[in-house]
Every structure is written in C-alpha cells, then in structure tokens.
Amino acid sequence: MVPNPPKEAPILILDHTVIPEGDAELGDNLLYYDYNIDHLLSLEAKGLTMEDEGYISAFRSFEGEVYENYIYEKLLRYAANEPEIKSFIIKGPHKHRTRAQSDALSVSWKGQIIYRARHKEIGEFDGLLFTDKELYFVEMTLVKSVSNLKKRLRKKRALLEVLFPRYNVKALLVLNEGATGTSDLPSYASVWLTKPYSARHILDRLSSKSPREPMIRIESSKIAHAEDLKIAAFKYYSTLTWMLRSLRTKSPIDVEFFRRGATQRYHDIYTKVYVGYVSMEDFYQIAPDLKFEGSNATRAVVAIEKDHSGGYFLTYFLRHGGKKLDNVTISGGLSKVVKKDPFGITLTEMNHLDKVMDTNFLLSLSQHNELLKLIAAMTH
Numbered sequence: 001m002v003p004n005p006p007k008e009a010p011i012l013i014l015d016h017t018v019i020p021e022g023d024a025e026l027g028d029n030l031l032y033y034d035y036n037i038d039h040l041l042s043l044e045a046k047g048l049t050m051e052d053e054g055y056i057s058a059f060r061s062f063e064g065e066v067y068e069n070y071i072y073e074k075l076l077r078y079a080a081n082e083p084e085i086k087s088f089i090i091k092g093p094h095k096h097r098t099r100a101q102s103d104a105l106s107v108s109w110k111g112q113i114i115y116r117a118r119h120k121e122i123g124e125f126d127g128l129l130f131t132d133k134e135l136y137f138v139e140m141t142l143v144k145s146v147s148n149l150k151k152r153l154r155k156k157r158a159l160l161e162v163l164f165p166r167y168n169v170k171a172l173l174v175l176n177e178g179a180t181g182t183s184d185l186p187s188y189a190s191v192w193l194t195k196p197y198s199a200r201h202i203l204d205r206l207s208s209k210s211p212r213e214p215m216i217r218i219e220s221s222k223i224a225h226a227e228d229l230k231i232a233a234f235k236y237y238s239t240l241t242w243m244l245r246s247l248r249t250k251s252p253i254d255v256e257f258f259r260r261g262a263t264q265r266y267h268d269i270y271t272k273v274y275v276g277y278v279s280m281e282d283f284y285q286i287a288p289d290l291k292f293e294g295s296n297a298t299r300a301v302v303a304i305e306k307d308h309s310g311g312y313f314l315t316y317f318l319r320h321g322g323k324k325l326d327n328v329t330i331s332g333g334l335s336k337v338v339k340k341d342p343f344g345i346t347l348t349e350m351n352h353l354d355k356v357m358d359t360n361f362l363l364s365l366s367q368h369n370e371l372l373k374l375i376a377a378m379t380h
Contacts, residue, residue: 023070025077026070026073026074026216027213027214027215027216028205028212028213028214028215029073029093029215029216030066030069030070030073030202031202031205031206031212032092032093032212032215033065033066033069033092033093033111034092034110034111035062035065035066035206037062037203037206037207039058040055040058040059040062040203041207043055043058044207059203060142062199062203063142063197063198063199064141064142066197066199066202067140067141067142067197067199068126068140068141069092070197071126071127071138071140071174071194072091072092072126072127072138072140075088075127075129075138076088076090076094076218077218079129079220079222080218080220080222084131084132085129085130085131085222086130086131086132086222087129087130087222087223087224088127088128088129088130088222088223088224089107089113089125089127089128089129089224089225089226089229090107090223090224090225091107091111091112091113091127091226092111093111093215094217094218095107095111095225097109097111098227100114100116100121101116101227102116102117102118102119103116103117103118103234103235103236104116104226104227104231105163105226105227105229105231106226106227107225107226107227112124113125113126113127113128113226115159115163117236117237117345118236118237118348120344120345120348121345122159122236122269122345123155123156123159125137125138125156125160126138126139126140127140128226129172130167130224133167133168134167134168134169134170135160135164135167135168135169135170136169136170136171136172137156137157137160137169137170137171137172138171138172138173138174139152139153139171139172139173139174140173140174141173141174141175142175142176142197143175143179144178144179144180145179145180145181146173146175146179146180146181146182146185146191147180147181147184147308148308149173149181149185150184150185150186150308151271151306151308153171153185153186153189154186154268154306155268155269155271156171157169157170157171157188157268158265158266158267158268158269159269161265162232162234162265162266162269163231163232163234164231164232165232169188170188170189170190171185171186171188171189171190172189172190172191172192173185173189173190173191173192174191174192174193174194175191175192175193175194176193176194176195176196176197177193177194177195177196178196179191179193237349237352239266240270240274240349240352240353241352241356243263243266243270243273243274244274244275244276244353244356244357244361246263247273247275248275248276248360248361251367251370252275252276252363252367252368252370252371252374253275253371253374255374255378258273258304259378264380267304267306268306270349271305271306272303272304272305272315273303273304273305274301274302274303274349274353274357275302275303275304275361275363275371276301276302276357276361276362276363277299277300277301277302277357277361277362277363278299278300278302278316278362278363278365278368279299279300279362280297280298280299280300282364282365282368283299283300283316283318285365286300286316286330286365286368287316287328287330287335289333289334289335290328290335290337292318292320292326294320295318295320296319296320296321297318297319297320300316300317300318300328301316301317301318301319301350301353301357302314302315302316302363302368302371303315303316303317304375306380310379310380311375311376311378311379311380312375312376312378312379312380313329313331313375314329314330314368314371314372314375315327315328315329316328316329316330317340317346317350319350323342323343323347324339324342325339325340325342325346325347325350326338326339326340327339327340327346
C-alpha cells in the first residue's frame with residue numbers, strides 16, 4: 001500500500017508506514033466475513049460474465065465488500081504494532097455477534113460499526129483508530145472518483161465530533177491507484193492507494209465451499225469494543241427539535257444561529273436543517289411544473305441542504321400517505337422528485353415533525369422567497 005496524502009492534507013502518523021500487499025498473512029480470514037453472493041451466483045448460472053453489464057455491477061459490489069474486509073484485516077495488523085495507535089475497534093468475525101444498540105456506537109449483527117438513533121442507522125464506519133488526541137475513521141472503497149464522498153465524510157466526521165468531543169477527528173481513505181478527486185478532499189482527510197485489487201479468488205472459494213483454515217485472531221491489548229466506549233450524549237430527535245425552534249426565533253430564520261459552528265456540525269449529521277413548511281397551494285406556485293395525483297399531502301416541509309460547491313439550497317418533503325414520501329429539489333425552474341425509503345430515517349423525522357411542527361412554523365410565500373435570497377448569499 002503506497003501512502004499518497006492530498007496536497008493540502010496534514011502529514012499523518014499513518015502515512016509513515018506502508019502496509020504490504022498480498023493475502024498470505026491473512027490466511028482464510030476473508031472467507032469468514034458475511035457476503036450475500038446468491039444473486040451473483042444466479043447470474044453466473046444464467047451464463048452471464050464480465051461482458052454483461054448486470055454481472056459487472058453485481059461483481060463490483062461484491063468486490064467492494066471484499067476489499068473493505070481485506071483492508072480492515074491489514075489495518076488490524078498495522079494498528080496492533082503501531083505505538084502511536086492506542087486502540088482500535090474490533091468488528092466482523094473478530095467479534096462475537098451482538099445486536100446493535102440504540103443511541104450508541106456498537107457493532108451490528110452483520111459485523112459493521114454503526115451508530116443508531118432509536119432503531120435507525122445514522123452512521124457506519126469501516127474502521128475506527130484512536131491515538132492520544134486523534135480519532136481516525138477509515139473509508140475503504142473501490143470507487144474511481146472520490147468527489148461524491150465529501151458529503152458522506154462531512155456527516156461521519158460531524159457525528160464523531162459530537163460523540164467524541166475531546167478528539168481531533170480525521171479521515172483516512174484507502175483507494176485503488178487511479179482514483180481521481182483526491183486533491184479536492186478536505187484538509188482533515190488523507191489517502192492511501194493500493195494496487196488494483198481482484199476478489200475473484202474469494203468468490204471461487206466461497207462458491208466452491210472449500211474447507212477453510214481456522215480464523216487467525218489478533219491478540220492485542222489495544223482491541224476495543226464499540227459498546228464499551230464512553231461517548232457524549234446525543235439525543236437525535238431532541239436536537240432536531242431544538243434546531244428547528246431556534247432557527248425560527250426570527251423571520252424567516254435566525255441567520256446568526258444558523259451560521260454557528262455547532263449548528264453547522266449538526267447540519268452535517270442530519271444532512272438537512274428543517275425550517276418549517278409551506279402550504280400545498282404555495283408549493284405549487286414554487287414548483288408549478290409538478291402535480292401529484294391522488295396525493296394526501298397537506299403541506300411541504302422545507303429544509304436547507306448544503307451543495308457540493310460550498311453553497312446552500314432548499315429542498316422539500318411531501319408526505320402523500322403513511323409511508324409514501326417524496327423529496328423535491330428545484331434547479332433552473334425544473335423540479336426533480338426522488339422517492340424516499342419508506343423505512344429510512346427521513347420518514348421517522350417526518351413522524352417526529354408531525355408532532356412538533358404546528359402552525360407557528362408555517363412559512364408564507366414571501367418568507368419562503370426571502371429565505372431563498374438569504375441562502376443564495378451564504379457559503380459554507
């Protein structure tokens with residue numbers, strides 16, 4: 001593995017060590033992780049190969065999982081022998097299966113390090129390493145461009161800053177050589193590059209169900225369990241309500257409160273800041289090109305999101321029925337509609353807002369238009 005920090009990134013202690021390539025020291029450990037290869041094998045049974053787009057997509061997804069596990073195994077060995085790393089979170093087959101906890105950092109039944117609010121997953125971390133003063137969250141991915149990772153990195157860093165306020169939170173990305181966009185990453189992120197990785201041999205072993213060598217366990221006093229870590233209290237829905245009410249103490253919003261560092265940190269965690277709602281009559285003036293047949297929506301909830309270029313934009317949530325939720329964004333006078341996951345966190349936020357957001361949070365059309373002008377002049 002060849003370290004390659006972005007031009008503006010600080011030199012990390014992690015960048016001084018090269019992790020060797022190859023699977024020899026891992027034994028058969030990669031075979032002990034959870035993989036869902038049924039779909040992939042069914043495509044092979046139909047005769048599909050790497051010449052077929054459907055098969056390529058399924059195989060790349062599987063290969064990404066194997067790559068994450070491969071790098072995690074390498075990091076475990078590196079962390080166990082690096083004096084400046086004081087602890088690392090154990091996951092996957094290295095940890096006994098447990099159920100993920102609510103309002104806590106824990107390891108899920110599938111072996112992933114996650115944080116949940118009530119029963120909804122808020123953040124997932126490929127790896128977590130602690131030094132005396134720094135906390136590194138690790139992203140291992142085979143994507144060809146990291147430009148679209150910025151929002152994800154902001155969210156994960158903000159969540160960890162809230163949970164571990166005494167640490168300086170940084171990101172370490174492990175990518176294949178040739179990945180683009182690394183020079184545009186934020187200053188808290190550094191990059192390691194690996195040679196091209198193939199998981200074909202792992203798929204062959206899994207599909208043949210050949211015997212596995214015993215799991216190689218890492219013995220180290222640095223091993224930490226996520227559920228044993230002391231984290232700062234974070235009440236997801238109470239904080240959501242506090243932000244909504246604080247923002248609306250002025251019309252259309254309290255700009256000073258919005259600009260505060262703490263507010264922006266929570267903004268990154270939630271990915272949007274709710275500011276109120278507009279009537280459906282006013283919404284159809286805002287988005288005249290839309291019409292929803294059979295919709296029971298009585299209002300459009302308004303939120304502010306960050307864009308990739310450093311600005312902000314308004315986004316709208318329309319609830320047509322119990323679990324039917326659309327997210328609408330408007331650009332250049334044209335509306336884009338995205339259906340939200342009926343079991344996702346945004347729907348549970350809507351359930352919460354239904355109890356909190358009374359008529360005091362109604363935005364008139366003039367207030368909405370004033371808000372548009374305000375955020376158009378702001379940057380993050």
